Amino acid sequence: MNSLVKDAQKAGERVGLKSDQIVITGGNPLKGRIRVRGAKNLATKAMVAALLGETPSVLRDVPDISDVEVVRGLLEVYGVVVTSTVPGELQFDTSNVERAHFAEIDAHAGSSRIPILFCGPLLHRLGEARIPDLGGCRIGDRPIDFHLDALRAFGAVVDKSFEGIYITAPDGLKGANITLPYPSVGATEQVLLTAVRATGTTELKNAAIEPEIMDLIAILQKMGAIISVEPNRVILIEGVDRLVGYKHTALFDRNEVASWAAAALVTKGDIFVEGARQVEMMTFLNVFRKVGGAFDVEDDGIRFYRPEGDLKPVTIETDVHPGFMTDWQQPLIVALTQATGVSFVHETVYEDRFGFTDALNEMGANIVVHKEGLPDHPRRVARRDFEQAAVITGPTKLHGANVRVPDLRGGFSYLIAALGAEGVSTVSNVGIISRGYEHFIDKLEVLGADFVFEG
Missing domain, CATH: 3.65.10.10 (Enolpyruvate transferase domain)
Structure with missing residues (x-):
């Protein structure tokens, strides 16, 4: 097969x-x-964003799709308690986030490419991130170089092995000036999820500005982030010391x-x-x-x-x-x-x-x-x-x-x-x-x- x-x-x-x-x-x-219901391209990213909050988060209008189940499984591998008492609503308790092994991550991720977006939140919460080989729909080359280059700009150290990618931040993550070669949605999400708790200010040029990006920014602002969307695809993110949970209805x-x-x-x-x-x-x-x-x-x-x-x-x-x-x-x-x-x-x-x-x-x-x-x-x-x-x-x-x-x-x-x-x-x-x-x-x-x- x-x-x-x-x-x-x-x-x-x-x-x-x-x-x-x-x-x-x-x-x-x-x-x-x-x-x-809510967009696949927003709901899954909002679920990852919950990792950044020190208090529980609630996401409403979550679609019952397999990509959501993949992200839920990955969050649970990291110790997040995910519950649902109302159809289409998920609650995330991130009080006991813990490390996970490559094998556990790989078993839940399957062919999904969403694990790469866990990097920033995990570096802030655990000081490390482990990413298995990534899949996704077969519609052409979708390199993760944009993601890895952005993480390096924040001060992350990226090591590759036969198991996947191991990322650390020995000196912490610091704000950076980043210009994307293409306004990639995924890379923009990566920068947002990483920059909100990095020390200092991040300027992202040539950013994606899709409605799902704006909805993610709205979620992060609810959590305590300071993000300004400037003209000409420029986004400014002022890092903060602490983020709390959110309550949000997905686009x-x-x-x-x-x-x-x-x-x-x-x-x-x-x-x-x-x-x-x-x-x-x-x-x-x-x-x-x-x-x-x-x-x-x-x-x-x-x-x-x-x-x-x-x-x-x-x-x-x-x-x-x-x-x-x-x-x-x-x-x-x-x-x-x-x-x-x-x-x-x-x-x-x-x-x-x-x-x-x-x-x-x-x-x-x-x-x-x-x-x-x-x-x-x-x-x-x-x-x-x-x-x-x-x-x-x-x-x-x-x-x-x-x-x-x-x-x-x-x-x-x-x-x-x-x-x-x-x-x-x-x-x-x-x-x-x-x-x-x-x-x-x-x-x-x-x-x-x-x-x-x-x-």
Whole structure:
């Protein structure tokens, strides 16, 4: 059994998924109301931040996804008592944080990349951090050099061994001037989680400013941190001696909202996504409207639907916030296969995120991937050396097929394609989808999808 299959099975088991394979009969418009909870990309980082507090923390609207279970397991390895008395709410008691061995960390981390973000809090609490080999979705090279370089700038000593990475801070952590070569979300989170208790002031240039970053900053401020977000992607962090616990409701999951919106387009459906907010979705909503979708913004969520008429081709360039998120392009590409004309998607964030299109082509799509990008195509976002481009010609009829989920966002895109295709599709490795989509099987059922578990 290869590692991808094992990862999928473990992820599904963590959240009680019945099987790792489902059979979908396409053609039913998805209609109904579903709810999204807190963002995977915020909730897991907020859980790590709890390590910094000397008093208990409470995080609300936590999604029931396997990545949350991974972080919970890691916190418990370090002696944090994690409890839940209300669905969607976690309490963290960090009064007895203790050291853990590589083997324990590795057993709980699996393929997750979240352990790297434990480094700053653990250095402050224990004086050391141990990080096993890191995994994550297979969407291209995601080096941890940004993280390690940032930790070294604070005065950490990084040693590598056959077990993983051992990090210490013999002279303590001190504020630093750090300029990221790219506004990496993960590296920005690393600096924030490390700088808040470092001695002195840290200036972070070229920082990520995604809504999830702003929500993490809000959490750290509640804990007693002093953080200023300056113009031009500059963040100033004044280190403090002590942080306390927090009480916080997590920001909604923007990626899940965009995925269900794309599903409404592909299946000619009508989906109300409770918990979605307009402000954080503005860039996506503009593109959704250009494609031919319609939406109604309500106080408690957003309704996404497909009116009469053809879908329209668009040009998309992924970018860091406030640009079009890379996580949004995969589900939307499925919708673009049904647009009349030629669409262009320029992927500038990850260098290998179009691998999922092979299966879509097997299902009848007409997608050509240019691995060196399209340098002569008109652009607004600056071209990057490693970028790729996808040219989607439509509309094409999608038909059922047997497909294997390759990664989180690509996997949900396969579900969307299967739901909109003629005939029957078998989708395997669906456990990977549970890493970031809470109760997605239950939601499909509520929306009227025609499917059964197999195996």
